[in-house]
Amino acid sequence: MEPVRILSPDGSLVGDAPFDLEEARRLFAAMVTGRTYDHKATAMQKQGRLATYAPFEGQEACQIGSVAALRPDDWLVGTYRDAAAMWFQGYPWQNLFLGRMGDERGGEAPAGVNVTPPSITVGGHMIHAVGLGWAERLQGRDRVALTLFGDGATSEGDFHEAMNFAGVYATPTIFLCQNNGFAISMPRDRQTAAEHLADKAIGYGMPGIQVDGNDLMAIYSVTRDAVARARTGEGPTFIEALTFRIGPHTTTDDAGRYREDGEVEEWRTRDPIDRVRAYLRLNDAWDEAWEQETADAAGDEIEAAVAAAEALEPFGPTAMFDRMYAEPTSAMDRQRGMLRRDG
Amino acid sequence: MAEMNMAQAINQALDLALAADDAVIVFGEDVGTTGGVFRVTDGLQETYGAERVIDAPVAESGIVGAALGMAIAGLKPVAEIQFLGFAYPAYDQIVSHVGRIRNRSNHRFTAPMVIRIPFGGGIGAAEHHSESAEAMLAHTPGVKVVVPSTPIDAKGLLLAAIEDPDPVIFLEPIRMYRALKQEVPDEHYTLPIGVAQTVREGVHASIVTYGSMVRASQRAADLLAEEGVSVEIVDLRTISPLDEDAIVATVRRTGRLVAVTEGHRTGNMASEIAAIAQEKALYSLLAPVERVTGWDTVVPLKRTEAHYVPGPERIAAAVRRTLGT
Known part of the structure; x- marks a missing residue:
């Protein structure tokens, strides 16, 4: 199985770009905003301002690229590591901070934003996405549901039940597995004897696709196709995105106990943000001033969200x-x- | 008004709910083509079609989890699990998600759904088919747990459960499906969740119970009546939230309390009833509270099951102890 790839780590195209330069710049900025949140949240946890935090650095293309293929009213059902995806589908940064501060208002999506609060237990949420999309279809609507999860979740029994229900009822569900190499300390090759996670789809009668998870264009492209299938009643798709968690499992984890520094450094050379920057530079759609402007805007947005979250009085x-x-x-x-x- | 048993009364409630509200769907293993293992959903798929009365793969966690997703997206699923002993795989969804989604999302997402589960012993079924682990569900925040004891109650409580904005676990005593017929009103009606009913008035002692143990308690009261003992029986009808006021009121009236459940003895509903009595009505009690329960054993199979499930004699003996007779 060859993972789908469109954008090489050096920024050159090996396939057709699925969107124009303006969209590439918009998604680049979104990934930068996501990473700014991630770094801020990690720092705030160390300062004691947030509870345990699960960083997603390195997985920004999976989260921004997949959500970019959704309609604003589609469902997103993710986990504690999917803040960038949730935000890009309309969930406020303020609420994401609030959740990590230990405030239930952090779980409240605004009206009209169909994003469920992050699932903390592993694997139990994918079946909700099946029910959500199914109910939309039963009520004559064409909303689809995208569910995000990690490689570890594929070992849970509920993964099987969700995939099976989706296959049997051809529900409008997109299963996006962010295979980031480790379930806390457990490497992917000890999680399953399957050669590829994407192979599991065969047993459920749905397409299984492996994609370079650090390639924004490839993620967008395969998700867009899966969304189109779901929306037109052709059923679910399983996408395995090959990526890497640069940080620890959570801020309480010491990743040095189970993986080599060299592995992390090697994955840094395939960074999803660097890759799009290289693409934009090659196409004269990037300059230092714009990068700085983007970083400043992201910083301002995140700081404003922190201020708003911290200004909220606790519940009685x-x-x-x-x-x-x-x-x-x-x-x-x-x-x-x-x-x-x-x- | 027609005479019907509990299975028929539940079927009629589902029929009325499906007819009245397009958002209601019935969902579970074998509920469609065969009408359910107890035939409770008989004929509904023929009337409402396979998209509203949906046969599910054999996956209890999947059924409850998918039903939760459906409920969040605007449907009112009435899921069925075939037996309480098969519901354990679904407990994770119930405990971790169904009972929490409202709190987790600060009211943004809710779970207006019902999970119907036949439960309890007394029919000599195979292992896992006679469980009475309802205390585990009553211990779970965010869900209500309703247990009818008669056809009339079953219909009114189920319609109330379907219309409730929060998730309701509806436990149907297997033994009562066809044990008793009543004249059940044809039309739509609801009975309030969380409200007990005094089903027999008496002066010497109170039995507080629910489900199939209501009928066993009635028989115990008949035995005791022959001895000149007048027993009051309170049918809780909902075990979460408990109608504490009804428990306290009956204890104050009679001064003696026997709490009856077929659940395992340790940490069961009778324990909770006894605790409420001593907290709120200690000075009305003329004797220690008695608990009549199943044992902390696996429910025995058919040939010795009767020694496990409380019967009229065991209940009557407990009442006599409270009277010192």
Whole structure:
């Protein structure tokens, strides 16, 4: 199996560009904004301003490229490592910070933004994407659902059930596996004996495609085709994106215990942002001033989101009882009273 | 008004819900073509088609997880799991996602869905078919757990569950599917979730129970009546949230409490009922609270199952102990 590739690490094309230079610049800027958030969140965790954080540096092409192929009202069902994808589909940075600060308002997508809160358990969310897309079709709408997950999630039983349901009912679901090499410490070749994760699709009667996950154009292109299939009733697609997590699993992890520095450095040479920058330079669509302008805009956007998140007063002590049901039950009312009485 | 058993009453409730609201769908293993292993969904696929009464692959976690996605996207799925003993693979979806999506998304996404699950023993079925692990579900935040004991209640509670904006686990006592017929009103009606009902008034002792144990308790009360003992029976009808006021009120009326469940003894619903009685009505109690339960064993198979599931004699013995007779 040869992974789909359009853009080489040196910025030259080995296939047809799926979008024009203006779109390439827009997606480049989005990847830069994503990485700015990622670095800021990691720094804030070290300062004690955020709880444990799961960095996604190196996976920006997977997240921005795939979401670029969605319609604004399509569903996105991702994980704790998919903040860039969620933001690009309309989820505010402020809420992503809030979630990591430990505030349930971080899980609230704005009205009209069909992005579910990040799944923290591994693998249980893909079946939700199946149900979401299926329900859209049953109600006569053509929204599709994109679900993001990692290589480790493919070992979960719920991966099998989600893929199987999607295949049987030809649901409008796009399964995008960001195979970043490790499930915490477990390397991909000990996660499954399958030669490629993409091969798993065969067992579910759907196409399985392997793609260079650090190639923005290739990711966009295969996702666009999968979205088109889903939207026209041809069913689900499984995409395995080969990428690499540059950072640790989370800010509590020491990745040096299970992988070599050389491996990280080697993957840095295939950086998804550098690759698009090289492409833009080759096509006279990049200069230092624009890069700086882009970085400054990203920095301003992220800082504004941090300020807004940190300015929000925490919930009151009894708010937890009001979030469980549409109307608090008798049990919620009693327990709220007990908390008020005794603290 | 027609005489029907609980299976027929549930079928009628599903029929009414499917007819009234296009968002309602029925979803589970064998619910369509065969009408379900207990024939509870019989005939519904013929009427509403395979896109609204959907046969699912054998995957309980997948059924509940997909139903959650459907509920978030605007449908009102009524999922069926064939037996409570087969629902354990779905517990992760229930505990980790169904009961949490509203909280996790701060009300943005909700799960207006029902999970129907036949449960309990007394029919001598194979292993895994007689489980009564409802306390595990009642222990789960974010879901309501409803258990009807009669055809009339089953219809009204199921319609209420389908219309509830939050997820409801609807546990159907297998033994009661065809054990009892009642005149059930033909039209749509609902019964409130979270509200118990006093199904027998009495003065000497109270039995608080639910599901198939209501009928066993009625029989115990009949035995005791012959001895001149007047027993009050409260049918909880919902085990989460519990109707604490009803539990406290009956204890205050009679001063003696027997809590009955066929669940395993440790950490079951009877334990919770007893705890409420001592917290809220200790000074009304004239005797220690008795719990009549299943045992902390695997439910025995057919030939000895009767020694596990509480029956009228075991319940009556507990009532007598509270009376010192």
